[in-house]
């Protein structure tokens with residue numbers, strides 16, 4: 171309970187509260203965004219005291235002093251956006267792959283030639299912790315400027331204990347010093363490193379017997395993820411790694427059926443992963459297996475856009491069959507070099523066929539549940555963390571409709587203004 175209001179955001183034209191049931195939203199629930207006209211949000215000690223119609227909020231806080239008021243000038247407000255799938259910490263960039271792609275060389279061919287992920291691995295192994303920190307901080311600043319207030323960050327460009335720990339330490343330091351909160355995922359099983367080429371089962375053993383225990387001991391990751399894809403890790407290898415990780419207390423995620431339908435979606439259902447990612451090639455039985463186990467489907471439309479895939483994740487089918495869907499940038503230097511969740515909003519609508527309401531659900535409350543934060547962020551309701559965004563727009567549909575620009579005006583993180591007039595403050 172509060173004895174004063176630290177900040178009252180008022181005169182909100184459209185307030186998307188995402189208030190509703192506990193748990194990820196599925197089916198028609200993804201369209202129910204609990205939007206309020208003429209809204210307000212009252213904040214104290216970084217938490218939400220009240221969010222809803224301004225007259226109700228003002229009545230609820232009457233008698234309390236209000237330290238600061240912020241006029242939203244009749245504009246749109248949503249919960250802080252959540253990016254549940256990024257490869258944030260890395261060195262180098264892969265713009266040279268654009269030319270190869272235009273010549274028709276595929277993502278997996280580039281990887282098989284020792285490029286792709288492995289070229290980022292070489293750059294990341296050679297980078298110092300400070301260099302990785304500086305580069306990731308700049309990207310995290312951009313994510314914040316585009317409206318993200320909580321971001322998941324995977325390792326997976328070290329591919330040996332020393333460098334995987336280096337990446338995870340950078341993410342931990344960012345979480346401690348940057349306004350955006352980071353949720354860390356260990357992804358030593360992102361690719362088979364050159365020194366284990368042709369000996370992937372030995373690398374899998376190194377992950378299970380050495381890396382996972384050490385990451386756990388140092389408390390450097392909450393989740394473990396595996397790139398289950400042709401030429402990388404088989405379903406059997408992914409099962410071995412994720413079962414061991416689950417046993418040790420990690421939450422488990424899987425890059426599943428991105429390019430080839432190996433059956434990663436089925437495995438996600440079998441193991442009870444919190445989420446499965448990509449899913450462009452997931453079969454109906456794979457999606458059914460996920461649904462039975464309550465796995466969240468994380469769709470990455472910027473990746474399928476960038477890979478010039480002639481298909482995209484079947485988000486409409488997933489929503490209609492009752493699978494909870496989340497969206498993410500998949501920010502990484504190869505398959506999705508973008509920090510903009512707003513660009514993902516547009517692709518969610520135009521390439522995945524999702525409505526603006528389904529898209530905002532997918533990058534707030536559902537994305538929060540995909541990284542185990544559904545009880546803290548992802549909606550604007552009493553008791554939850556005061557993470558919210560004010561846009562230079564009067565309604566939700568305008569965000570995906572008008573693409574290629576940044577609509578964010580103000581971002582509030584834990585009750586503090588951290589972006590104002592589209593610029594970082596504080």
Ligand SMILES: O=C(O)CC1=NCN=C1
Pocket residue numbers: 257286287290397425502503504505
């Ligand atoms: O290409 C990369 O660096 C990231 C990626 N991992 C699996 N798909 C894309």
Ligand SMILES: [Zn+2]
Pocket residue numbers: 255256257425500502
């Ligand atoms: Zn990824």
